[in-house]
Each structure stands twice: as C-alpha cells, then as structure tokens.
Amino acid sequence: MELSQRKEKILAAVVEHYIKTGEPVGSKTLLSALDITVSSATIRNEMAELAALGYLEQPHTSAGRIPTNEGYRYYVDNLMGVRPLDESVKRRIEAGISLKNASPEAILAKASEFLADMTDCAAVSTTPSGENATIKRIEFVPVGTRTGMIVLLTSTGVIKSKVCRSDVDLNSSMIEKFYNIVKSSFLGLPLDDIDTATLQTLVASMGADALTMIPFVSAVSELAQEAMRTMVMLGGQSNILRYREDYGTTAYELMDFLRRGEPISQLLANSKEDFDVKIGGENKFKQLENSSVIMAHYNIDGDNRGSIGIIGPTRIDYASLIPSVRYLTDLVGELLTQTLNED
C-alpha cells in the first residue's frame, strides 16, 4: 500500500510523537510539530483516511490518534530515518561490552546487561549455537579415589566441565582406556552427532570395559548436550516496570515469559534475516502481544550463530534503538570471532 507523501509525513509525525509522549496525538498538535502549511482540518481528513487504512486508531471517539501495529510497521519499513549511529554512542557501546579474557557466556551476559541499561528495555541474548560445533578436546582429571573431573572444550570455545563418579577405584589403565575411547570416538565429532544411539553402539563396542567406562562416557555425552544447548542470557527485567502501563495486564505474563529460556530462543532463532523487528502480535507468542522485539544476529567466522535483542513496549523508539542493537550485535560477533581465533 503506497501512501501519498503528505500522509507519510503525518503518519511519521504521529508515530514519533506518540513514542515520545505516550499520549494520543491530535490534529492541532501535529500542525505545530509539522512544517506543513495546511490547516488542521486537512490533517484531520488525512488522519481519518490513515485510520480507514488501518494505520491509525482512536482510543475513543474524541481523542487523538495512536498508531496501530500496522502503522508502526509502515513506519519502520518506509518512514523511519536510518540515520547512522552517533560516534559517541558507538564509543559508549564499545566501552560497554569490552571484556578481556572472557568466555562467550560472560561476553553475552554482559552484552544483555549493558543493552538493557542503555535502552531501558529488557534485553536477551543467546549463546552461540552448537549446531556446527565439534569436540576439540576432552580431558580427564582425577580428583578423588573414585571421582574425576571431565572437561570438554568445543570448537566454538565453550568449556563445560563436570565431576563424575566411577563405581570402582580409578587406576591408570582405566584412564588410558578412557583417552583411547575419546581419541577414537569423540574428538572432532560434531556435537549433535552424540545421541543415545551412537552412545549405545559405542558402549557395545567396548566389550568388557563397558561397565567401568559407562559413567565417563555418559558424562561426556551430558557435557556435549550442555555445550550444544543455547543458553539465554537475560538483562533488565526490572525495566518492564518502567513501561508498565504500556504492557497493561501482560506485564506479568511478559516477565514470566522472559524467565523461561526455551520460547525466547525460539523467538530469536525464528528469523533468518540479518536483523528483525517484530511489532506487537507479529510474533506468535501471545505474551508479547503488547511488546515489540528488536533483534539482530551475530556471526562468528561468517556463520550466523546467535542473537541479541531487546523487548519493549510497541511504542519503543525504533529509529534510535534499531541501529544500536545492530551495532552492538555486530560488535559482539567480532569480539567472539576474535576470542575464538586467538590460538
């Protein structure tokens, strides 16, 4: 649907004014905000048409207009000025997420926290997907007479460790056997190839050693599962209270939604574009029907590996937050790539 230039100007002004104030905006207010030499009546006519087209709505008959989700969508797609990010903001973001010698998890946790503070929204991020990751290294460290620690390192730089317990006293031949199994069956293996089926054939092939090795082998498998699971890092839940009225009764549902990692990682993984904006009910989660999500995906070594996003009310400041989220996400990608390739 194409709009006349004047309609676009008006729509943009309504959206921007409503984002700023949270109040319905009327024709006279627009008149002064707009550098257009028409009367308020004309604006009223235009607004009536915009309402008929579904871009604006009235809370009640004698109030100003507020944007519908479609209105926001049109604004984001066509009207929003994509001004480049201010240098000072860039600097601030760079400073905000710089962490030396940190694990991917720590970097992303920091990014969520920082993004939340910067945007006054709730922020989420997912750790790099383990989809294409392989097992880079497995180490066994004896700890007690029957316990040892298994450490697993993936090609994506994720470290997972676990204490595991043997049914019999440890001895050096067992450990040697374990390393043999590791070398022959685990090293270099994609994480998602380690399912129960593979494990069973592996255990079967071990013959007499199977009994003593099972705890170790299954520990490795658990670690692989853990390393593969994308974690969701959360920040700024308290910011939901900041826009409480905008969320209405869904505020609680929203908070509750945030604490469950699974749906969030679905939400973030759902879009394949470089970045994505979901306005109100555009995403399938009814807990988010009064919220908008701005998300971007970061790349590691050129591969799309995870996402960072913010969740705010539908009247979120798209124009200035979208570039920030994108910039920060790109930066995180670079940071992770760099951390990973520092051999």
Place this chain on the structure above:
Amino acid sequence: MELSQRKEKILAAVVEHYIKTGEPVGSKTLLSALDITVSSATIRNEMAELAALGYLEQPHTSAGRIPTNEGYRYYVDNLMGVRPLDESVKRRIEAGISLKNASPEAILAKASEFLADMTDCAAVSTTPSGENATIKRIEFVPVGTRTGMIVLLTSTGVIKSKVCRSDVDLNSSMIEKFYNIVKSSFLGLPLDDIDTATLQTLVASMGADALTMIPFVSAVSELAQEAMRTMVMLGGQSNILRYREDYGTTAYELMDFLRRGEPISQLLANSKEDFDVKIGGENKFKQLENSSVIMAHYNIDGDNRGSIGIIGPTRIDYASLIPSVRYLTDLVGELLTQTLNED
C-alpha cells in the same frame, strides 16, 4: 512486652486475616473468625489498646486495623503456630531440588527457582562461601599453539576454568614448569591467601621464567578470585508483580535491588542465626522497607556456608513459608555435603 492471652488471640487473627486478604480487618470480621464469646465492642477496645501499643494501625480513621511491623514481629516471635511441615510438602520440596550429578551452582540455581515457584515470592541463594576453601587441583590443558585452558578445583567442589593465552608458543618444558609452580605454591593454599602481594613475591621468585609464566599464574589467581566470590542465584523476579500493590512504589527499586548481587549477599550474610526473618525496615536496605525476608543458612560438613531466602511483601505467609524455607535449606545443605564427600 507481654500481652494478655485474649490480645494475643486477636493480634494473631488480625495478622492472619490480613495476610490472607490484604484488606484491613474490622471488629465484626474478627468476631466470626475468632471462637471467642465476646462482643465486637470488646474486641474494639482490645484493638484500640493493641494500636496504642504499636502492634496495629489504621490506614484511616474509619477503616479496620492492619498489623504494624512490630505486630508482625510479635506474631512471628510468639504467636505463629510452628506446625511441622506436611509430609506431602516435604515430598514436593525433595522432588523439587533433586538433581543428580550437578554442580553446587546448578543445585542452588534450581533451589532458587523452585522456591520461587513454590512460594510465589522472589527467591535468592548464595553459593558456598570460599572463605575456608583451598585449592584442591589445578590442571593445564593445551588447546592451541599459544592457548591453553586452566582448570581449578576447590575443596568445596567448585570448578572454574578459563582459556588463557601465552605470549610465546607453548612447549612441554613450560608446562612442566607451570605444574611445578602449581605444586609448590598453589595446591592446598586457601583461596583467600592468593592476593596480589603473594603473587608478586611468587613471580619474583621465578626469575627468568617469570615472563613466560605470568599469564598462567595470573589466570590461576583470577580463577581463585572467581571461585571465592559468592555468587547470588536469583529466581522468581516476576513474582514481584504478583504483589505489586503491597510493594507500592518500591516495586521497581526492589527489582533493581535484586539484580545487583552484592547487597543481597550482604543481606543474607548479615545474620548469624540458623535462620532469620527480617520484617520491613528491620534490615538496613531502604529498597526493602515494604518487604520481608525469610532466610536460612545451609551447612556443608557442619560449617555455615551459604544462605537461601525468599523476599516477599510484609504480609507474607510467615507461618507456612518459614518451615518450607528451613526445610529446603537444610536439604540443600545435605545435598551439597553429600555431593562434596562422594570421593
């Protein structure tokens, strides 16, 4: 201050009714809730005296009474029936926190989450203090030509690991040197002995090797710091919205308070008793002035090592939640002790 038996009955009834409904309770309501054969006028007289003593107050002249913080305090200390926990509740708690083969962190995170769900409050827990912990084991695992992973295990079962980078290519003699340093200077050392002063003397004593060893040694020190830092596990922030009206304007402050770990760990560490209840402003944090905290401390091998607590409105259901928190905390202590001693 001793109260007559009848006053105590009335106070208890007011507290319990207000906890249940959140509405000020009047003399007639009490009459039916109480199995006392007196008139409402008598109750009014008693309530007036209780108000004069500071245990009750009126939101306004013609409303019923609500408990003051002192009222809650008297109730918790003297009136609250300490009925033993229901078997089914015990069962539920046991099921809720059972995790096999889990790290202390995971157990405590799960405990917070579960406790929050069970009590409809925000729940917090702290990981075992590293105060008396020593370094049990340090392992170096080469990963790349110049990077290696250092793994540290403490006597309290905490595992911390970190990838660290050398300035020169790794070789076996360096690794051997590192293990020598570890053996002579780190193993068995209390975590809190590892400060910058010790490190400097250590580095100084290394002579020519100092330059190449510094990254590793300082990585160990960072890991020790990390292992010593008590972490705060959070659960159920969304439950704050559940009692929003009770928190009043402090709801946001409360949420914001929760996300900072430091003050919470102070709050929890502050009490030396086995368990503790802080009502309203009894704790020093003004963000909690409309909240009550129920906390208990868990022991590992008989030592007080950490805490678990819930934070709710002052009209929290003390009688039924206190035993739950205590039971769960004891259980977590047992679980951690057991996990730790399973050599």
Place this chain on the structure above:
DNA sequence: GTTAGCACTCACGCTAAAAGAGTGCTAACG
C-alpha cells in the same frame, strides 16, 4: 483539494449526596 465553521462526542475533573464500613464513647448491665 483545501479550509473555516460548527455541531457533536466523550473523557476528565469537580462537586454533592448517599451509602457503607468501622470506630470511639457512653451508659447500662451482671
């Protein structure tokens, strides 16, 4: 197509009145 003008709608704020809940006090009672 634009604009001035005007009637109309509806939320909002204010006031007044009525309802309701609950108290405190007084006087009588056992």
Place this chain on the structure above:
DNA sequence: CGTTAGCACTCTTTTAGCGTGAGTGCTAAC
C-alpha cells in the same frame, strides 16, 4: 470492673450530575 448494646461520628467509596475542553467529522464555501 469488665463487658456490652447503642449510637453518633468519621472517613472512604460510590454514584450522579454537570460543565469543560480536547478533538473529531461533516458541510458548505472558497
């Protein structure tokens, strides 16, 4: 003297009424 019935009193809450103002939609003229 503690207890109780009765009642006046206080203060919140609810309801209704009414003007005000913001903002619209429509019509007729430009």
